[in-house]
Amino acid sequence: MVVRSEGTRKRETRKRETNGDRPIPIAAGGSSLLRPLKAAEVIARNIVGDIRAQNLRPGDGLPSEAAMLTQYGVSRESLREGLRLLEVQGMIAIRRGPGGGPVVGSVGAAHLGRVSALFFHMSGATYQELFEAWVWGQGELAERAARHPDADTRASTMAPFMDGHHHESDELLEGYLEEHAGFHGAVASLVRNRVLELSLESYGQIVAHHVAMVDDPRTLRSVLVDDHHKIARAVAAGQPKRARDLMEEHLRGVVDYCRDRLGGSLDSAIEWL
Known part of the structure; x- marks a missing residue:
């Protein structure tokens, strides 16, 4: 018989929960505070950081996809996912067609409201x-x-x-x-x-x-x-x-x-x- 310490049992319990063995209540959500950022989230964070560092304004162009792949050293899939995250939240816009590409969006309460509404809805x-x-x-x-x-x-x-x-x-x-x-x-x-x-x-x-x-x-x-x-x-x-x-x-x-x-x-x- 293997005797597990209290700390070991707690870690195993957390692992089972994150593996989906049992649902985590929405109101708890504590585990998300320590969850490592996904690659797309890291990219989104870095793009926002560069927008701030370069003092870019709404409508200013961002580097091309090819330039971003080199700049951030990530896969095309992760880059596009990161850009989609920012686009959904209104922080960038994607211009289609020739001469298009990502441009700086705006920081506004309407964009925050749109995203927040999802959280409010899910919480009831x-x-x-x-x-x-x-x-x-x-x-x-x-x-x-x-x-x-x-x-x-x-x-x-x-x-x-x-x-x-x-x-x-x-x-x-x-x-x-x-x-x-x-x-x-x-x-x-x-x-x-x-x-x-x-x-x-x-x-x-x-x-x-x-x-x-x-x-x-x-x-x-x-x-x-x-x-x-x-x-x-x-x-x-x-x-x-x-x-x-x-x-x-x-x-x-x-x-x-x-x-x-x-x-x-x-x-x-x-x-x-």
């Missing part, structure tokens, strides 16, 4: 939970934006949203959504914390995408424009509590609209439609 998180996080997150961003120490920066950033501009009734949906996202993005840009900016903004991107797919949010046009006007003034004036209160009140109105229009789907799992 509901739209009701998303709305709760969204209201809190945007309130936090508005309060922090109003605390930005430079009054001139606050004023110039909020200026486009303080003139009571009016949306024409025939405005295209895409333009309307960009305008709405632009306001919230401007508020977030004043927070001076890119982790909070991207993470908390992604909630709103998921909400906006879902509402746009199942309804027409332009019916809220007049309410949203007026709310943006008030919030922008509070941020520009450096009034953190008022900015947060107005933002949360604004979003609760949107949530009420969603409840009325979307009904029971608020209890369904989040997804990117």
Whole structure:
């Protein structure tokens, strides 16, 4: 009889779990923290690192596939898989045809929202939970934006949203959504914390995408424009509590609209439609 130490038994148990002998609960996920990066993930990380090191901007071209194979010393299959990972996440785009190839994409909350929605969906998180996080997150961003120490920066950033501009009734949906996202993005840009900016903004991107797919949010046009006007003034004036209160009140109105229009789907799992 072979006596195994406690440490040996634990290692064997982990090995059985990773070999699929028994499922690992989604909520646990601890083993993924120590999982070595796959070749494609290493390539994706290195490409992003080079984009940062070279200060490349959206639309700038990246090396050809042949050049990357030499530069990174990997197989064609691994390189293409790494590029696909980045393309799905919006960090690069692949231009097709003559003169095409990989170009730098953008870092935006919409891309993060698209990927995050998969995790939220698999976990069973509901739209009701998303709305709760969204209201809190945007309130936090508005309060922090109003605390930005430079009054001139606050004023110039909020200026486009303080003139009571009016949306024409025939405005295209895409333009309307960009305008709405632009306001919230401007508020977030004043927070001076890119982790909070991207993470908390992604909630709103998921909400906006879902509402746009199942309804027409332009019916809220007049309410949203007026709310943006008030919030922008509070941020520009450096009034953190008022900015947060107005933002949360604004979003609760949107949530009420969603409840009325979307009904029971608020209890369904989040997804990117």
